[in-house]
Amino acid sequence: MNLFCVGLSHHTANVETRERFAGHAETNCILRRAGCAEALVLTTCNRVEVYGAAEARVPTKEIACCLARKTDNESREDATEFYRYEDADCAQHLFRVASGLDSMVVGETEILGQAKKAYESARASGAAGPYLHRLFQRAFRVAKQVRTHTEITRGSVSVGSVAVDLAQRIFGQLSNRKVLVLGAGETSERTARALVSRGVTDLHVSNRSSERAQELARLVGGQAVRFDDWPEQCRAIDILITSTSSETPLLTPENLAPMLRDRIDRPLFIIDIAVPRDVHPNVNEMEGVYLYDIDSLQSVAEQSLALRRQQISVAEAIIAEHVADFGKSISRKSNCKTPSTDHRALGETPLRTSEL
Amino acid sequence: MDRLLLILSTLCFLAAVVRTIVALRAGIFRPGQFNFLAIGLGFIFQTAFLSIRGHTLGRCPLTNLFEVFIFLAWSVALIYMLVGPAYRLSLMGAFTAPLVVLLQGFALITPIDVRHPVKLPANPWLEFHASISLVSYGAFALACIAAMMYLVQERQLKTHQLHSIFYHLPPLTDLFGAITRLLWWGFALYTIGLVSGFFVGRPLPYGQVVCAFGVWLLYGAILQGRHLRRLAPKHVAALCIIGFSAALTLLWGITFTAQTHPLP
Numbered sequence: 001m002n003l004f005c006v007g008l009s010h011h012t013a014n015v016e017t018r019e020r021f022a023g024h025a026e027t028n029c030i031l032r033r034a035g036c037a038e039a040l041v042l043t044t045c046n047r048v049e050v051y052g053a054a055e056a057r058v059p060t061k062e063i064a065c066c067l068a069r070k071t072d073n074e075s076r077e078d079a080t081e082f083y084r085y086e087d088a089d090c091a092q093h094l095f096r097v098a099s100g101l102d103s104m105v106v107g108e109t110e111i112l113g114q115a116k117k118a119y120e121s122a123r124a125s126g127a128a129g130p131y132l133h134r135l136f137q138r139a140f141r142v143a144k145q146v147r148t149h150t151e152i153t154r155g156s157v158s159v160g161s162v163a164v165d166l167a168q169r170i171f172g173q174l175s176n177r178k179v180l181v182l183g184a185g186e187t188s189e190r191t192a193r194a195l196v197s198r199g200v201t202d203l204h205v206s207n208r209s210s211e212r213a214q215e216l217a218r219l220v221g222g223q224a225v226r227f228d229d230w231p232e233q234c235r236a237i238d239i240l241i242t243s244t245s246s247e248t249p250l251l252t253p254e255n256l257a258p259m260l261r262d263r264i265d266r267p268l269f270i271i272d273i274a275v276p277r278d279v280h281p282n283v284n285e286m287e288g289v290y291l292y293d294i295d296s297l298q299s300v301a302e303q304s305l306a307l308r309r310q311q312i313s314v315a316e317a318i319i320a321e322h323v324a325d326f327g328k329s330i331s332r333k334s335n336c337k338t339p340s341t342d343h344r345a346l347g348e349t350p351l352r353t354s355e356l
Numbered sequence: 357m358d359r360l361l362l363i364l365s366t367l368c369f370l371a372a373v374v375r376t377i378v379a380l381r382a383g384i385f386r387p388g389q390f391n392f393l394a395i396g397l398g399f400i401f402q403t404a405f406l407s408i409r410g411h412t413l414g415r416c417p418l419t420n421l422f423e424v425f426i427f428l429a430w431s432v433a434l435i436y437m438l439v440g441p442a443y444r445l446s447l448m449g450a451f452t453a454p455l456v457v458l459l460q461g462f463a464l465i466t467p468i469d470v471r472h473p474v475k476l477p478a479n480p481w482l483e484f485h486a487s488i489s490l491v492s493y494g495a496f497a498l499a500c501i502a503a504m505m506y507l508v509q510e511r512q513l514k515t516h517q518l519h520s521i522f523y524h525l526p527p528l529t530d531l532f533g534a535i536t537r538l539l540w541w542g543f544a545l546y547t548i549g550l551v552s553g554f555f556v557g558r559p560l561p562y563g564q565v566v567c568a569f570g571v572w573l574l575y576g577a578i579l580q581g582r583h584l585r586r587l588a589p590k591h592v593a594a595l596c597i598i599g600f601s602a603a604l605t606l607l608w609g610i611t612f613t614a615q616t617h618p619l620p
Contacts, residue, residue, distance in 0.1 A: 154523055172527035264585050287588045296516045303518055
């Protein structure tokens, strides 16, 4: 039995091409028309892939035709953009995909959930049999091991999540922290929502337009504060998110110093996402104040991404071990199987959802 | 036999150090049970060593600089075991093990395990004074370690340069809470040790008493500054390191004086 993977991803095709082939990814078509014994389609925003098992080689063009929105000559020509992996290479590719190594953001974990969902769907419809079961169960195991034994998922890689991550590194639990959102822009809203999702309940919103402040406060479950009153709020808050359209800095070391006088043992985390900046950079020099502007948040995100990239070789080593072991076990089982005992020969009893 | 126990204990702590260094260099350190188990096993060997030595001497094993070092290392491990699971499983263990390895390694390598002829029967007050004071040093040592971790974390947050270690250190406010708790524990134990020194029934060297009060005052001032919010957390952390250095110097001075000018 030949295991193979045919697909397109963000590495090889632009979004228009990926869209054209993700129209109606029907496994039935692949099973029927291309003559696969087993097939599974994994479709995400960054990839369209078919994993299959067949006695004879299934041409890539046949698969491409099944994936295409319209079966026409153009689709047949576009099959050149598809990549193809077979047997051990197929296993290696899937292990890399499931572990997040092939993702646009290295180490992202969403792909594992998507792979599990695709597998469960194929299993339920009967399109995935013992070969794909074995392949995907191993892939899930590898992904788990990579996440546990490497730092591939460490750190945040988007501005909003970096801000929340840093807040937790400073304060630990965020549930009893007071947050002030100054300026009710879109990025402020996203960051405020991320903080609320991590347990923040005491949230205040201040904006030049009080209607917008009230609207955002309602959306994130906070309280609106008059724009004239925000300096007073600064004495009590732990986290300040600022994104006003002010041309001059609203916070300088001079006007912040009196506010900090009574809170020497309480850190103040300032997230300044305004351009031009709302907070003078020298504020970061003040005792107990941690100021991050949009550039520094971006820089932290890049550092996290670099840390993740450093882990790729460790993850690849884990994957290589599993690929070798998987190859051996498949060939061992294949040698001793008879056509009527396909499932048992592979050591698979009826597939179990619990294994997911 | 007792030295073998000490070597085994040092190897356990060394295993925790090596594992941490290797993991940190590979960038894959994960707080786990290994360090705790290695330190726990090392602590058992330390306890067995001190117990055998105590039985042999017929008194608390604090008769020379070698034993003082081992007792201090034991106190550090004891406080680490008591300080709570949140810190046991974090990098605190990784920072604690090197200190114990240094103390025990130094004690094992240098020829300081000299048996002095016993002139007087065991004095329970003196033993209580010495042992409780050393346990307080264990708390001060861990406060010093937590302070180092705080300064590392604070520096990374200020400079926006976050290394792999950043994600393994506890949050700043939690670290500061741990420093404060350890300081209070250490201060309370040190005060008890200091007061018990007056019940020893022998005249104590004037210089030692003054220095001991100096250390007590320093830690008292740090705690007062913290309590009254006169000191920023960063300064409290820096003073913890200075305070422990002063306390160690005093300990060395006391032990050195005791060996060169033993009490009558």
